[in-house]
Amino acid sequence: MTPVLDRIRVGSAPDSWGVWFADDPQQVPWQRFLDEVAEAGYSWIELGPYGYLPTDPVRLTDELDRRSLKVSAGTVFTGLHRGPAVWESTWEHVSQVASLTQAMGARHLVVIPSFWRDDKTAEILEPPELTAEQWGHLARGMERLGRQVKETYGLDIVVHPHADTHIDTEANVERFLDSTDSDLVNLCLDTGHYAYCGGDSVKLIETYGERIGYLHLKQVDPDILAEVVANELPFGPAVRRGVMCEPPGGVPALEPVLQAAQNLGVDLFAIVEQDMYPCDPDKPLPIAVRTRKFLRSCGA
Template sequence: MTTASRTVVGNLCLGSAPDSWGVWFPEDDRQVPFTRFLDELVTAGYRWLELGPYGYLPTDPEQLAEEVGSRGLQVSGGTTFGALHRPHEWDGMVAHTRRVAELTAAAGAHHLVFIPPMYRDERTGEFTESPELTPEQWASLGKRADELGKILLEEYDVRLCLHPHADSHIQTQAEIERYLNESDSRYANLCLDTGHVAYGRGDAIDLVRRYAERIGYVHIKQMDPEIIEQVYAENLAFGEAVKRGVCVEPPAGVPNPATVVAALSELDAEIFVIVEQDLYPCAPEVPLPIAVRTREYLGSIGLAGSKRPGARA
Protein backbone atom coordinates (compact mmCIF):
# COMPACT_ATOMS: atom_id res chain seq x y z
CA MET A 1 0.00 0.00 0.00
CA THR A 2 1.33 3.43 -0.82
CA THR A 3 2.14 5.91 1.91
CA ALA A 4 -0.28 8.82 2.10
CA SER A 5 0.00 12.13 3.90
CA ARG A 6 -1.98 12.85 7.01
CA THR A 7 -4.07 15.95 7.27
CA VAL A 8 -3.36 17.12 10.78
CA VAL A 9 -3.78 19.94 13.20
CA GLY A 10 -1.11 19.26 15.79
CA ASN A 11 -1.94 15.81 17.12
CA LEU A 12 -5.13 15.23 15.11
CA CYS A 13 -5.51 13.33 11.84
CA LEU A 14 -8.65 13.71 9.71
CA GLY A 15 -10.42 10.91 7.85
CA SER A 16 -13.87 9.65 6.91
CA ALA A 17 -15.82 6.38 6.77
CA PRO A 18 -18.39 4.46 4.70
CA ASP A 19 -21.02 5.52 7.25
CA SER A 20 -20.89 9.03 5.77
CA TRP A 21 -21.90 7.50 2.44
CA GLY A 22 -24.96 5.77 3.90
CA VAL A 23 -23.25 2.41 4.44
CA TRP A 24 -24.39 0.36 7.44
CA PHE A 25 -24.21 -3.20 6.11
CA PRO A 26 -21.71 -5.38 4.22
CA GLU A 27 -24.26 -5.76 1.43
CA ASP A 28 -27.39 -3.74 0.74
CA ASP A 29 -28.92 -2.65 -2.54
CA ARG A 30 -29.59 0.80 -1.07
CA GLN A 31 -25.86 1.45 -0.58
CA VAL A 32 -23.37 2.75 -3.14
CA PRO A 33 -20.73 0.31 -4.47
CA PHE A 34 -17.44 0.45 -2.58
CA THR A 35 -15.63 1.74 -5.67
CA ARG A 36 -17.89 4.78 -5.80
CA PHE A 37 -17.34 5.39 -2.08
CA LEU A 38 -13.55 5.29 -2.52
CA ASP A 39 -13.60 7.50 -5.62
CA GLU A 40 -15.83 10.08 -3.97
CA LEU A 41 -13.77 10.00 -0.78
CA VAL A 42 -10.79 11.14 -2.85
CA THR A 43 -12.89 13.73 -4.69
CA ALA A 44 -14.05 15.12 -1.33
CA GLY A 45 -10.42 15.64 -0.29
CA TYR A 46 -9.91 12.91 2.30
CA ARG A 47 -6.85 10.65 2.40
CA TRP A 48 -7.67 8.39 5.34
CA LEU A 49 -10.58 6.00 5.77
CA GLU A 50 -12.05 3.58 8.25
CA LEU A 51 -12.97 0.22 6.72
CA GLY A 52 -16.63 0.13 7.75
CA PRO A 53 -18.70 -3.07 7.95
CA TYR A 54 -16.52 -6.13 7.28
CA GLY A 55 -17.27 -7.28 3.76
CA TYR A 56 -18.26 -3.90 2.30
CA LEU A 57 -14.70 -3.20 1.19
CA PRO A 58 -12.63 -6.13 -0.15
CA THR A 59 -11.56 -8.58 2.56
CA ASP A 60 -8.63 -9.93 0.57
CA PRO A 61 -5.61 -7.93 1.83
CA GLU A 62 -4.00 -7.64 -1.61
CA GLN A 63 -7.17 -6.46 -3.29
CA LEU A 64 -7.86 -3.99 -0.48
CA ALA A 65 -4.31 -2.66 -0.73
CA GLU A 66 -4.71 -2.17 -4.48
CA GLU A 67 -8.11 -0.46 -4.25
CA VAL A 68 -7.02 1.84 -1.45
CA GLY A 69 -3.40 2.46 -2.41
CA SER A 70 -4.07 3.11 -6.09
CA ARG A 71 -6.23 6.05 -5.02
CA GLY A 72 -3.62 7.46 -2.65
CA LEU A 73 -5.67 6.47 0.38
CA GLN A 74 -4.63 4.89 3.65
CA VAL A 75 -6.53 3.02 6.36
CA SER A 76 -6.99 4.49 9.85
CA GLY A 77 -8.73 1.48 11.43
CA GLY A 78 -11.10 -1.43 11.10
CA THR A 79 -14.68 -1.83 12.24
CA THR A 80 -16.50 -4.74 13.83
CA PHE A 81 -19.58 -5.56 15.88
CA GLY A 82 -19.96 -7.87 18.86
CA ALA A 83 -21.81 -8.61 22.08
CA LEU A 84 -19.41 -8.77 25.00
CA HIS A 85 -22.29 -9.46 27.40
CA ARG A 86 -23.42 -12.67 25.68
CA PRO A 87 -21.16 -15.57 26.77
CA HIS A 88 -22.75 -18.00 24.31
CA GLU A 89 -21.60 -15.81 21.40
CA TRP A 90 -18.02 -15.38 22.62
CA ASP A 91 -16.24 -17.98 20.47
CA GLY A 92 -17.92 -16.92 17.24
CA MET A 93 -17.43 -13.24 18.00
CA VAL A 94 -13.71 -13.71 18.73
CA ALA A 95 -13.24 -15.69 15.52
CA HIS A 96 -14.90 -12.94 13.48
CA THR A 97 -12.99 -10.18 15.29
CA ARG A 98 -9.73 -11.96 14.52
CA ARG A 99 -10.55 -11.86 10.80
CA VAL A 100 -11.26 -8.13 10.98
CA ALA A 101 -8.10 -7.51 13.04
CA GLU A 102 -5.99 -9.46 10.56
CA LEU A 103 -7.30 -7.34 7.68
CA THR A 104 -6.87 -4.15 9.70
CA ALA A 105 -3.26 -4.99 10.53
CA ALA A 106 -2.53 -6.01 6.93
CA ALA A 107 -3.77 -2.57 5.86
CA GLY A 108 -1.23 -0.96 8.20
CA ALA A 109 -3.77 0.26 10.76
CA HIS A 110 -3.63 -0.15 14.55
CA HIS A 111 -7.18 0.58 15.73
CA LEU A 112 -10.26 -1.60 15.74
CA VAL A 113 -13.57 0.16 16.38
CA PHE A 114 -15.79 -2.31 18.27
CA ILE A 115 -19.52 -1.52 18.17
CA PRO A 116 -21.87 -3.19 20.68
CA PRO A 117 -25.18 -4.56 19.38
CA MET A 118 -28.36 -2.53 19.60
CA TYR A 119 -31.17 -3.83 21.79
CA ARG A 120 -33.70 -2.70 19.17
CA ASP A 121 -33.94 -4.03 15.65
CA GLU A 122 -32.11 -1.76 13.20
CA ARG A 123 -34.93 -1.78 10.67
CA THR A 124 -38.15 -2.29 12.66
CA GLY A 125 -37.24 -0.62 15.97
CA GLU A 126 -38.65 -3.53 17.97
CA PHE A 127 -36.89 -4.41 21.24
CA THR A 128 -34.83 -7.59 20.92
CA GLU A 129 -33.54 -7.66 24.51
CA SER A 130 -33.68 -5.65 27.72
CA PRO A 131 -32.06 -2.19 27.54
CA GLU A 132 -30.57 -2.76 31.00
CA LEU A 133 -27.63 -5.05 31.79
CA THR A 134 -27.47 -6.86 35.12
CA PRO A 135 -24.49 -6.29 37.46
CA GLU A 136 -23.21 -9.73 36.46
CA GLN A 137 -23.43 -8.84 32.78
CA TRP A 138 -21.53 -5.62 33.39
CA ALA A 139 -18.73 -7.43 35.19
CA SER A 140 -18.54 -10.00 32.41
CA LEU A 141 -18.52 -7.27 29.76
CA GLY A 142 -15.49 -5.59 31.32
CA LYS A 143 -13.55 -8.85 31.62
CA ARG A 144 -14.42 -9.88 28.08
CA ALA A 145 -13.34 -6.48 26.74
CA ASP A 146 -9.98 -6.91 28.45
CA GLU A 147 -9.57 -10.45 27.15
CA LEU A 148 -10.43 -9.46 23.60
CA GLY A 149 -8.27 -6.34 23.76
CA LYS A 150 -5.31 -8.40 24.98
CA ILE A 151 -5.68 -10.80 22.04
CA LEU A 152 -5.84 -7.94 19.56
CA LEU A 153 -2.86 -6.07 21.00
CA GLU A 154 -0.54 -9.02 21.51
CA GLU A 155 -1.34 -10.94 18.34
CA TYR A 156 -2.18 -8.21 15.82
CA ASP A 157 -0.76 -4.96 17.28
CA VAL A 158 -4.29 -3.55 17.04
CA ARG A 159 -6.00 -1.64 19.84
CA LEU A 160 -9.59 -2.26 20.89
CA CYS A 161 -11.62 0.99 20.83
CA LEU A 162 -15.18 0.37 22.02
CA HIS A 163 -17.73 2.65 20.37
CA PRO A 164 -20.73 3.91 22.39
CA HIS A 165 -23.85 3.61 20.27
CA ALA A 166 -27.49 4.66 20.34
CA ASP A 167 -29.88 1.90 21.45
CA SER A 168 -26.98 -0.12 22.85
CA HIS A 169 -26.03 -0.93 26.44
CA ILE A 170 -23.17 1.57 26.21
CA GLN A 171 -24.96 4.76 25.27
CA THR A 172 -25.38 7.09 28.24
CA GLN A 173 -22.60 8.88 30.09
CA ALA A 174 -23.07 6.58 33.08
CA GLU A 175 -22.84 3.48 30.87
CA ILE A 176 -19.71 4.75 29.11
CA GLU A 177 -18.07 5.46 32.44
CA ARG A 178 -19.09 2.08 33.81
CA TYR A 179 -17.49 0.35 30.81
CA LEU A 180 -14.29 2.32 31.38
CA ASN A 181 -14.29 1.53 35.09
CA GLU A 182 -14.97 -2.18 34.50
CA SER A 183 -12.14 -2.54 31.96
CA ASP A 184 -8.34 -2.23 31.88
CA SER A 185 -6.80 0.73 30.06
CA ARG A 186 -3.98 -1.49 28.80
CA TYR A 187 -6.37 -3.48 26.63
CA ALA A 188 -9.78 -1.80 26.29
CA ASN A 189 -10.30 1.82 25.42
CA LEU A 190 -12.77 4.16 23.79
CA CYS A 191 -13.73 5.27 20.31
CA LEU A 192 -15.32 8.56 21.32
CA ASP A 193 -18.28 9.12 19.01
CA THR A 194 -19.33 12.65 19.83
CA GLY A 195 -22.74 12.29 18.18
CA HIS A 196 -23.73 9.07 19.93
CA VAL A 197 -22.60 10.55 23.25
CA ALA A 198 -24.89 13.53 22.59
CA TYR A 199 -27.71 11.17 21.57
CA GLY A 200 -27.35 9.52 24.99
CA ARG A 201 -27.43 12.98 26.60
CA GLY A 202 -23.79 12.73 27.61
CA ASP A 203 -20.95 15.26 27.53
CA ALA A 204 -18.14 14.44 25.10
CA ILE A 205 -15.94 17.29 26.31
CA ASP A 206 -16.21 16.05 29.89
CA LEU A 207 -15.18 12.57 28.75
CA VAL A 208 -12.19 14.01 26.88
CA ARG A 209 -11.03 15.90 29.94
CA ARG A 210 -11.59 13.15 32.54
CA TYR A 211 -10.68 10.09 30.50
CA ALA A 212 -8.02 11.46 28.16
CA GLU A 213 -5.81 8.39 28.46
CA ARG A 214 -8.68 6.11 27.37
CA ILE A 215 -9.53 7.94 24.13
CA GLY A 216 -7.64 6.23 21.35
CA TYR A 217 -9.81 7.18 18.39
CA VAL A 218 -12.66 9.61 17.63
CA HIS A 219 -15.74 9.75 15.42
CA ILE A 220 -16.73 13.38 15.02
CA LYS A 221 -20.47 13.69 14.55
CA GLN A 222 -23.28 16.11 15.41
CA MET A 223 -26.88 15.47 16.38
CA ASP A 224 -29.96 17.68 16.07
CA PRO A 225 -31.01 18.44 19.67
CA GLU A 226 -34.68 18.87 18.71
CA ILE A 227 -34.83 15.37 17.24
CA ILE A 228 -33.01 13.98 20.27
CA GLU A 229 -35.84 15.38 22.36
CA GLN A 230 -38.32 13.65 20.05
CA VAL A 231 -36.43 10.38 20.60
CA TYR A 232 -37.02 10.51 24.34
CA ALA A 233 -40.52 11.96 24.15
CA GLU A 234 -41.76 9.41 21.60
CA ASN A 235 -39.50 6.44 22.48
CA LEU A 236 -38.06 6.38 18.97
CA ALA A 237 -35.59 3.78 17.78
CA PHE A 238 -32.30 5.00 16.34
CA GLY A 239 -33.24 4.00 12.80
CA GLU A 240 -36.33 6.21 12.93
CA ALA A 241 -34.29 9.07 14.39
CA VAL A 242 -31.84 8.79 11.48
CA LYS A 243 -34.73 8.90 9.00
CA ARG A 244 -35.90 12.11 10.68
CA GLY A 245 -32.43 13.61 10.21
CA VAL A 246 -31.00 13.39 13.71
CA CYS A 247 -27.45 13.27 12.37
CA VAL A 248 -26.52 16.63 10.85
CA GLU A 249 -23.53 18.13 9.12
CA PRO A 250 -21.33 20.63 10.97
CA PRO A 251 -21.58 23.23 12.31
CA ALA A 252 -25.24 22.39 13.01
CA GLY A 253 -26.16 20.24 15.97
CA VAL A 254 -24.42 19.19 19.15
CA PRO A 255 -21.74 19.04 20.34
CA ASN A 256 -19.98 22.07 18.87
CA PRO A 257 -17.26 20.63 16.57
CA ALA A 258 -14.90 23.52 17.27
CA THR A 259 -15.08 22.82 21.00
CA VAL A 260 -14.40 19.13 20.39
CA VAL A 261 -11.39 19.85 18.17
CA ALA A 262 -10.00 22.31 20.72
CA ALA A 263 -10.32 19.79 23.55
CA LEU A 264 -8.76 16.94 21.55
CA SER A 265 -5.88 19.13 20.41
CA GLU A 266 -4.82 19.51 24.05
CA LEU A 267 -4.30 15.75 24.51
CA ASP A 268 -0.79 14.31 24.56
CA ALA A 269 -1.46 11.71 21.86
CA GLU A 270 -1.93 11.43 18.11
CA ILE A 271 -5.60 10.75 17.43
CA PHE A 272 -7.55 9.89 14.31
CA VAL A 273 -10.67 12.04 13.99
CA ILE A 274 -13.00 10.26 11.58
CA VAL A 275 -16.01 12.04 10.11
CA GLU A 276 -19.31 10.20 10.34
CA GLN A 277 -22.79 11.30 9.41
CA ASP A 278 -25.39 8.55 9.62
CA LEU A 279 -27.31 8.73 6.35
CA TYR A 280 -28.72 5.24 5.83
CA PRO A 281 -30.60 4.99 3.58
CA CYS A 282 -29.93 7.88 1.22
CA ALA A 283 -29.92 8.65 -2.49
CA PRO A 284 -26.53 8.01 -4.14
CA GLU A 285 -25.99 11.67 -4.99
CA VAL A 286 -26.46 12.90 -1.41
CA PRO A 287 -23.17 12.03 0.40
CA LEU A 288 -20.50 13.67 -1.76
CA PRO A 289 -21.58 17.33 -1.42
CA ILE A 290 -22.00 16.84 2.34
CA ALA A 291 -18.54 15.27 2.58
CA VAL A 292 -16.99 18.22 0.73
CA ARG A 293 -18.74 20.81 2.90
CA THR A 294 -17.83 18.92 6.06
CA ARG A 295 -14.14 18.75 5.17
CA GLU A 296 -14.15 22.44 4.28
CA TYR A 297 -15.83 23.37 7.55
CA LEU A 298 -13.44 21.26 9.61
CA GLY A 299 -10.58 22.92 7.75
CA SER A 300 -11.95 26.31 8.75
CA ILE A 301 -11.62 25.36 12.43
CA GLY A 302 -8.10 24.01 11.98
CA LEU A 303 -8.62 20.29 11.39
CA ALA A 304 -7.35 20.30 7.81
CA GLY A 305 -4.08 22.10 8.37
CA SER A 306 -0.56 21.05 7.46
CA LYS A 307 0.42 17.71 5.97
CA ARG A 308 3.24 15.42 6.96
CA PRO A 309 4.28 11.87 6.13
CA GLY A 310 2.09 9.25 7.81
CA ALA A 311 3.36 7.76 11.04
CA ARG A 312 1.78 5.31 13.36
CA ALA A 313 -0.99 6.80 15.53
Protein backbone atom coordinates in the same frame (compact mmCIF):
# COMPACT_ATOMS: atom_id res chain seq x y z
CA MET B 1 -6.63 32.97 14.39
CA THR B 2 -7.37 29.33 13.46
CA PRO B 3 -5.94 26.88 16.01
CA VAL B 4 -3.41 24.35 14.80
CA LEU B 5 -4.71 20.84 15.46
CA ASP B 6 -1.53 19.03 14.49
CA ARG B 7 -2.27 15.92 16.61
CA ILE B 8 -5.61 15.26 14.86
CA ARG B 9 -5.73 13.07 11.75
CA VAL B 10 -9.04 13.59 9.95
CA GLY B 11 -10.75 10.95 7.83
CA SER B 12 -14.17 9.68 6.80
CA ALA B 13 -15.97 6.36 6.58
CA PRO B 14 -18.49 4.40 4.49
CA ASP B 15 -21.09 5.42 7.08
CA SER B 16 -20.93 8.99 5.72
CA TRP B 17 -22.00 7.58 2.35
CA GLY B 18 -25.05 5.81 3.82
CA VAL B 19 -23.33 2.43 4.14
CA TRP B 20 -24.44 0.26 7.05
CA PHE B 21 -24.26 -3.21 5.54
CA ALA B 22 -21.80 -5.30 3.56
CA ASP B 23 -24.28 -5.63 0.72
CA ASP B 24 -27.44 -3.60 0.26
CA PRO B 25 -29.07 -2.34 -2.96
CA GLN B 26 -29.77 1.03 -1.31
CA GLN B 27 -26.05 1.73 -0.82
CA VAL B 28 -23.53 3.23 -3.23
CA PRO B 29 -21.05 0.77 -4.81
CA TRP B 30 -17.72 0.64 -2.98
CA GLN B 31 -15.84 2.01 -6.00
CA ARG B 32 -17.95 5.15 -5.92
CA PHE B 33 -17.38 5.56 -2.17
CA LEU B 34 -13.59 5.36 -2.62
CA ASP B 35 -13.62 7.77 -5.57
CA GLU B 36 -15.75 10.30 -3.73
CA VAL B 37 -14.06 10.14 -0.33
CA ALA B 38 -10.76 10.90 -2.06
CA GLU B 39 -12.37 13.66 -4.14
CA ALA B 40 -13.75 15.24 -0.95
CA GLY B 41 -10.20 15.66 0.35
CA TYR B 42 -9.85 12.84 2.86
CA SER B 43 -6.79 10.60 3.00
CA TRP B 44 -7.91 8.26 5.83
CA ILE B 45 -10.88 5.88 5.81
CA GLU B 46 -12.31 3.05 7.87
CA LEU B 47 -13.15 -0.34 6.39
CA GLY B 48 -16.85 -0.09 7.22
CA PRO B 49 -18.96 -3.27 7.39
CA TYR B 50 -16.75 -6.28 6.64
CA GLY B 51 -17.28 -7.30 3.02
CA TYR B 52 -18.34 -3.88 1.73
CA LEU B 53 -14.82 -3.08 0.54
CA PRO B 54 -12.75 -5.87 -1.08
CA THR B 55 -11.47 -8.27 1.60
CA ASP B 56 -8.41 -9.37 -0.39
CA PRO B 57 -5.59 -7.22 1.04
CA VAL B 58 -3.66 -7.10 -2.24
CA ARG B 59 -6.65 -5.88 -4.22
CA LEU B 60 -7.75 -3.43 -1.52
CA THR B 61 -4.23 -2.01 -1.21
CA ASP B 62 -4.14 -1.45 -4.97
CA GLU B 63 -7.53 0.28 -4.93
CA LEU B 64 -6.52 2.53 -2.03
CA ASP B 65 -3.06 3.35 -3.39
CA ARG B 66 -4.57 4.51 -6.68
CA ARG B 67 -6.64 7.03 -4.73
CA SER B 68 -3.96 7.95 -2.13
CA LEU B 69 -6.09 6.55 0.70
CA LYS B 70 -5.06 4.76 3.91
CA VAL B 71 -7.03 2.75 6.49
CA SER B 72 -7.28 3.98 10.09
CA ALA B 73 -9.39 1.14 11.56
CA GLY B 74 -11.70 -1.82 11.09
CA THR B 75 -15.01 -2.28 12.91
CA VAL B 76 -16.49 -5.27 14.75
CA PHE B 77 -19.78 -5.90 16.57
CA THR B 78 -19.83 -7.83 19.85
CA GLY B 79 -22.25 -9.10 22.49
CA LEU B 80 -19.73 -9.91 25.21
CA HIS B 81 -22.17 -9.09 28.03
CA ARG B 82 -23.71 -12.50 27.24
CA GLY B 83 -20.72 -14.23 28.80
CA PRO B 84 -18.09 -16.81 27.80
CA ALA B 85 -20.59 -18.79 25.67
CA VAL B 86 -20.33 -16.20 22.87
CA TRP B 87 -16.53 -15.98 22.88
CA GLU B 88 -15.82 -18.42 20.04
CA SER B 89 -18.30 -16.87 17.60
CA THR B 90 -17.12 -13.38 18.61
CA TRP B 91 -13.48 -14.25 18.04
CA GLU B 92 -14.26 -15.78 14.64
CA HIS B 93 -15.83 -12.49 13.49
CA VAL B 94 -13.13 -10.35 15.13
CA SER B 95 -10.29 -12.40 13.61
CA GLN B 96 -11.64 -11.91 10.11
CA VAL B 97 -11.83 -8.14 10.47
CA ALA B 98 -8.63 -7.78 12.51
CA SER B 99 -6.62 -9.74 9.96
CA LEU B 100 -7.64 -7.40 7.15
CA THR B 101 -7.19 -4.33 9.37
CA GLN B 102 -3.65 -5.43 10.23
CA ALA B 103 -2.87 -6.19 6.57
CA MET B 104 -3.91 -2.64 5.63
CA GLY B 105 -1.44 -1.16 8.10
CA ALA B 106 -4.05 0.18 10.52
CA ARG B 107 -3.57 0.06 14.30
CA HIS B 108 -7.13 0.27 15.66
CA LEU B 109 -10.18 -1.94 15.87
CA VAL B 110 -13.44 -0.14 16.68
CA VAL B 111 -15.65 -2.37 18.83
CA ILE B 112 -19.40 -1.67 18.86
CA PRO B 113 -21.56 -3.39 21.52
CA SER B 114 -24.63 -5.26 20.30
CA PHE B 115 -27.98 -3.42 20.11
CA TRP B 116 -30.70 -4.13 22.67
CA ARG B 117 -33.35 -3.23 20.09
CA ASP B 118 -33.30 -3.87 16.37
CA ASP B 119 -32.31 -0.77 14.41
CA LYS B 120 -34.59 -1.70 11.49
CA THR B 121 -37.68 -3.24 13.08
CA ALA B 122 -37.53 -1.62 16.55
CA GLU B 123 -38.07 -5.06 18.10
CA ILE B 124 -36.85 -5.21 21.70
CA LEU B 125 -34.13 -7.88 21.66
CA GLU B 126 -32.91 -7.63 25.28
CA PRO B 127 -33.54 -5.50 28.36
CA PRO B 128 -31.96 -2.05 27.92
CA GLU B 129 -30.17 -2.27 31.27
CA LEU B 130 -27.54 -4.88 32.15
CA THR B 131 -27.50 -6.85 35.39
CA ALA B 132 -24.41 -6.71 37.62
CA GLU B 133 -23.41 -10.13 36.30
CA GLN B 134 -23.73 -8.94 32.70
CA TRP B 135 -21.62 -5.86 33.46
CA GLY B 136 -18.96 -8.23 34.76
CA HIS B 137 -19.13 -10.33 31.60
CA LEU B 138 -18.89 -7.18 29.48
CA ALA B 139 -15.86 -5.77 31.28
CA ARG B 140 -13.92 -9.05 31.47
CA GLY B 141 -14.89 -9.96 27.91
CA MET B 142 -13.64 -6.65 26.52
CA GLU B 143 -10.38 -7.00 28.45
CA ARG B 144 -9.93 -10.49 27.05
CA LEU B 145 -10.68 -9.19 23.57
CA GLY B 146 -8.24 -6.30 23.97
CA ARG B 147 -5.47 -8.62 25.13
CA GLN B 148 -6.01 -11.21 22.42
CA VAL B 149 -6.36 -8.66 19.60
CA LYS B 150 -3.14 -6.95 20.69
CA GLU B 151 -1.21 -10.23 21.06
CA THR B 152 -2.48 -11.76 17.80
CA TYR B 153 -2.78 -8.77 15.48
CA GLY B 154 -0.93 -5.88 17.15
CA LEU B 155 -4.09 -3.76 17.18
CA ASP B 156 -5.61 -1.64 19.95
CA ILE B 157 -9.33 -1.99 20.54
CA VAL B 158 -11.39 1.18 21.04
CA VAL B 159 -14.92 0.59 22.30
CA HIS B 160 -17.62 2.75 20.70
CA PRO B 161 -20.49 3.95 22.94
CA HIS B 162 -23.57 3.77 20.73
CA ALA B 163 -27.27 4.59 20.88
CA ASP B 164 -29.51 1.60 21.66
CA THR B 165 -26.62 -0.37 23.17
CA HIS B 166 -25.71 -0.89 26.82
CA ILE B 167 -22.74 1.51 26.62
CA ASP B 168 -24.55 4.74 25.85
CA THR B 169 -25.15 7.36 28.56
CA GLU B 170 -22.55 9.22 30.60
CA ALA B 171 -23.22 6.96 33.60
CA ASN B 172 -22.84 3.76 31.57
CA VAL B 173 -19.73 4.97 29.73
CA GLU B 174 -18.08 5.95 33.01
CA ARG B 175 -19.07 2.64 34.61
CA PHE B 176 -17.55 0.79 31.66
CA LEU B 177 -14.31 2.77 31.80
CA ASP B 178 -14.03 2.42 35.58
CA SER B 179 -14.41 -1.37 35.35
CA THR B 180 -11.88 -2.01 32.57
CA ASP B 181 -8.07 -1.94 32.37
CA SER B 182 -6.73 1.05 30.43
CA ASP B 183 -3.83 -1.07 29.14
CA LEU B 184 -6.31 -3.31 27.32
CA VAL B 185 -9.44 -1.26 26.58
CA ASN B 186 -9.90 2.33 25.51
CA LEU B 187 -12.67 4.37 23.95
CA CYS B 188 -13.76 5.46 20.51
CA LEU B 189 -15.67 8.59 21.47
CA ASP B 190 -18.41 9.24 18.93
CA THR B 191 -19.48 12.81 19.57
CA GLY B 192 -22.88 12.32 17.94
CA HIS B 193 -23.86 9.14 19.73
CA TYR B 194 -22.67 10.57 23.05
CA ALA B 195 -24.77 13.72 22.54
CA TYR B 196 -27.71 11.58 21.38
CA CYS B 197 -27.52 9.81 24.76
CA GLY B 198 -27.13 13.04 26.76
CA GLY B 199 -23.35 13.07 27.25
CA ASP B 200 -20.84 15.95 27.10
CA SER B 201 -17.87 15.04 24.87
CA VAL B 202 -15.58 17.83 26.09
CA LYS B 203 -16.19 16.86 29.71
CA LEU B 204 -15.47 13.19 28.92
CA ILE B 205 -12.21 14.06 27.13
CA GLU B 206 -11.12 16.30 30.00
CA THR B 207 -12.07 13.74 32.68
CA TYR B 208 -11.00 10.49 31.02
CA GLY B 209 -8.40 11.81 28.59
CA GLU B 210 -6.05 8.88 28.96
CA ARG B 211 -8.85 6.53 27.85
CA ILE B 212 -9.70 8.38 24.63
CA GLY B 213 -8.01 6.38 21.89
CA TYR B 214 -9.99 7.44 18.82
CA LEU B 215 -12.73 9.87 17.76
CA HIS B 216 -15.77 9.74 15.51
CA LEU B 217 -16.95 13.23 14.55
CA LYS B 218 -20.70 13.52 14.30
CA GLN B 219 -23.43 16.00 15.19
CA VAL B 220 -27.05 15.66 16.28
CA ASP B 221 -29.95 17.88 15.29
CA PRO B 222 -31.33 18.91 18.72
CA ASP B 223 -34.89 19.48 17.47
CA ILE B 224 -35.13 16.06 15.84
CA LEU B 225 -33.45 14.48 18.88
CA ALA B 226 -36.14 16.00 21.13
CA GLU B 227 -38.80 14.26 18.98
CA VAL B 228 -36.84 11.01 19.06
CA VAL B 229 -36.62 11.08 22.84
CA ALA B 230 -40.27 12.12 23.29
CA ASN B 231 -41.49 9.32 21.02
CA GLU B 232 -38.91 6.74 22.20
CA LEU B 233 -37.83 6.10 18.61
CA PRO B 234 -35.17 3.47 17.89
CA PHE B 235 -31.90 4.56 16.33
CA GLY B 236 -32.65 3.41 12.76
CA PRO B 237 -35.87 5.41 12.34
CA ALA B 238 -34.17 8.37 14.08
CA VAL B 239 -31.43 8.34 11.44
CA ARG B 240 -34.03 8.22 8.68
CA ARG B 241 -35.55 11.38 10.20
CA GLY B 242 -32.15 13.09 9.94
CA VAL B 243 -31.15 13.09 13.61
CA MET B 244 -27.47 12.98 12.61
CA CYS B 245 -26.86 16.21 10.72
CA GLU B 246 -24.20 17.98 8.72
CA PRO B 247 -21.76 20.05 10.77
CA PRO B 248 -21.72 22.75 11.95
CA GLY B 249 -25.53 22.69 12.13
CA GLY B 250 -25.94 20.50 15.23
CA VAL B 251 -24.51 19.59 18.62
CA PRO B 252 -21.97 19.24 20.07
CA ALA B 253 -19.93 22.10 18.63
CA LEU B 254 -16.90 20.36 17.15
CA GLU B 255 -14.34 23.14 17.67
CA PRO B 256 -14.09 22.70 21.48
CA VAL B 257 -14.14 18.89 21.10
CA LEU B 258 -11.20 19.01 18.68
CA GLN B 259 -9.33 21.49 20.89
CA ALA B 260 -9.84 19.28 23.97
CA ALA B 261 -8.54 16.30 21.98
CA GLN B 262 -5.54 18.30 20.77
CA ASN B 263 -4.79 19.27 24.39
CA LEU B 264 -4.30 15.60 25.27
CA GLY B 265 -0.97 15.78 23.44
CA VAL B 266 -1.31 12.47 21.63
CA ASP B 267 -1.98 11.62 17.99
CA LEU B 268 -5.67 10.83 17.45
CA PHE B 269 -7.77 9.87 14.48
CA ALA B 270 -10.96 11.89 14.09
CA ILE B 271 -13.15 10.10 11.56
CA VAL B 272 -16.26 11.81 10.21
CA GLU B 273 -19.37 9.66 10.42
CA GLN B 274 -22.70 11.17 9.48
CA ASP B 275 -25.25 8.36 9.68
CA MET B 276 -27.46 8.65 6.60
CA TYR B 277 -28.77 5.16 5.87
CA PRO B 278 -30.54 5.02 3.51
CA CYS B 279 -29.82 8.06 1.37
CA ASP B 280 -29.90 9.28 -2.20
CA PRO B 281 -26.58 8.27 -3.83
CA ASP B 282 -25.89 11.86 -4.92
CA LYS B 283 -26.30 13.28 -1.41
CA PRO B 284 -23.04 12.27 0.40
CA LEU B 285 -20.33 13.88 -1.77
CA PRO B 286 -21.41 17.54 -1.47
CA ILE B 287 -21.86 17.08 2.29
CA ALA B 288 -18.42 15.46 2.55
CA VAL B 289 -16.79 18.34 0.63
CA ARG B 290 -18.44 20.93 2.88
CA THR B 291 -17.60 18.98 6.05
CA ARG B 292 -13.92 18.69 5.07
CA LYS B 293 -13.84 22.44 4.40
CA PHE B 294 -15.47 23.12 7.77
CA LEU B 295 -12.94 20.93 9.60
CA ARG B 296 -10.08 22.75 7.86
CA SER B 297 -11.56 26.01 9.15
CA CYS B 298 -11.32 24.49 12.65
CA GLY B 299 -7.61 23.78 12.08
CA ALA B 300 -7.93 20.02 11.39
